[in-house]
Amino acid sequence: MTKITVTNHLSLDGVMENPEDWASARQDDVMGAKLGEGMQRHGALLLGRRTYEQFYAYWPTQQDNPITDLLNRRQKYVVSRTLEEPLPWENSTLVRGDEIAAIKERAGVDLAVLGSGHLLQTLMAQELVDEYLLMIHPVVLGSGQRMFPDGGPPLDLKLTESITTTTGVVLATYVKESA
Numbered sequence: 001m002t003k004i005t006v007t008n009h010l011s012l013d014g015v016m017e018n019p020e021d022w023a024s025a026r027q028d029d030v031m032g033a034k035l036g037e038g039m040q041r042h043g044a045l046l047l048g049r050r051t052y053e054q055f056y057a058y059w060p061t062q063q064d065n066p067i068t069d070l071l072n073r074r075q076k077y078v079v080s081r082t083l084e085e086p087l088p089w090e091n092s093t094l095v096r097g098d099e100i101a102a103i104k105e106r107a108g109v110d111l112a113v114l115g116s117g118h119l120l121q122t123l124m125a126q127e128l129v130d131e132y133l134l135m136i137h138p139v140v141l142g143s144g145q146r147m148f149p150d151g152g153p154p155l156d157l158k159l160t161e162s163i164t165t166t167t168g169v170v171l172a173t174y175v176k177e178s179a
Contacts, residue, residue: 002107004046004123005131007038007114008147012136015144016117026137026167034163034171038133039070043109046100046123048116049080055114056087077103077111079119097122104128117145124153129176132157136170 009019047055055071062068076092079100086092095103100123104111113120113129123129134147148155157174164170 002104003110003130004104004128005038005042005110005112005133006120006123006129007035007112007133007135008120009135009137010147011139011141011144013140013142014146014148015141016115016120016147017144019115022139022141023135023137026165026169028166028169030163030165031135031167031169031171034133038112039067041110042112044075044077044107044111045071046077046079046103046111046113046116046119048119049078049083051115051119052076052078052080052092053087056089060089075109079116079122100128101126117147120147121149121152124155127153127176131176132172132174134170134172134174136172138168 008016009023010016059068059071072090074091077095078086078092079095079097083094086094156177158177159172160175161173162170
């Protein structure tokens with residue numbers, strides 16, 4: 001069965017909102033290598049509308065960057081209640097939230113979720129996430145959208161890998177404990 005892996009930057013207080021504002025300064029080769037490994041492993045992206053629009057505004061115009069070509073070629077499932085059709089970025093397919101479980105069943109390749117806070121809350125509520133790669137930054141933001149909000153579903157996770165970057169970011173990989 002297809003696996004859904006979430007990859008997210010988090011502050012120590014669990015904020016995932018706007019990592020472009022606070023996470024960039026702590027990126028290094030260790031993080032880059034781990035993210036590159038994940039990009040090679042996952043066959044498709046599952047993105048919320050806002051993350052998809054942000055990626056579309058940036059990545060297709062980047063030149064001499066191997067990630068650009070990879071993202072352009074990669075299948076992108078865009079989950080949205082408001083879009084009528086996806087933006088004109090190759091290999092983009094618009095889906096509704098109630099279709100995610102079916103996509104997981106038939107995709108045939110592992111799916112990666114990057115950012116996409118509202119989508120992530122839906123996936124966790126439906127118990128569809130199999131693995132979390134959390135990049136935990138040594139910063140406390142005090143406010144913002146948290147990845148694991150109060151009232152969210154309980155999760156029982158197992159740490160399978162932990163790497164500390166040269167900038168003090170902990171890359172922690174967790175998998176859902178089997179029932």
